[in-house]
Amino acid sequence: MVNILFSAHDDRWEVYKTALPEALAEAGIENVTLSRDLPPADVDYIVFAPNGPVKNFSPYTRCKAVLSLWAGVETVVGNQTLTQPLCRMVDDGLKQGMVEWVTGHVLRHHLGMDRHILGQNGEWRPEAPPLAKDRPITILGIGELGLACADALRALNFPVRGWSRSEKTHPGIDCFHGEDGLTKALTGAQGVVLLLPATPATENILNDRTLACLAPGAFILNPGRGPLIDDAALLAALDIGQVGHATLDVFRVEPLPAEHPYWAHPQVTVTPHIASETRPDTSSQVVAENIRRGEAGEPFLFVVDRGAGY
Incomplete structure (x- = not known):
């Protein structure tokens, strides 16, 4: 018997209580107990989200792995009671959703769609945008999601630069x-996409100094993590035109407070943390594969590096 504790928000249980058993059966895992309430000493795996009830992992002495439903693990990676392997979520649904959000907003700003959608005032303004090949885009964070977005933008002929903390290569x-490398990656960029994890090393990576490296009027997309941006520095850069527009999906405090200046700023678009959602069907397959691996004694997928924080 494989005992799996589901520790996430109540509304997630309603979809995963069907999707996860189906994925486990497809992976050949039988004799499973999936529950939101199991004795800690009997739990083999915890399917986890930070908004679930489990905060102290110490009682789960038999647990082989904590399998996150979220891509970001910054709120749990420092938990001193968590000694079991922690696996972050990397799945096709999450990746495809992020590619669609990033590509859509890059094209929106590249083509100047707002001028035509919001600016129909009777003035004829035949201002054609540049071709994609003439608009360099920098992606900060070239992990699974960043590389998928980079490939999609390259397919549209945007020149793409990528930056990471450690050395990487990609065709x-x-x-x-x-x-x-950060300064080189940002210098002259006309668009920046933030897809880094939130760690002490990445906090405020966009600040007065780094924003000044961009081409005047560059656009910013942040579907990554709120603390990556120095909010005061971004607002100042928007006010002087160094940044032309910022489309922000994530924030230091969520929901974004109604009095926050981002809401009223004419050059800011707020989206409510919807850039990419974990889809139950695809994420259940990833969880099931990791449980299969754990039962077979194979290495888990997407194990978090506690030192790096992701």
């Missing part, structure tokens, strides 16, 4: 790393 992308 068709100019890859940079480290502090010096």
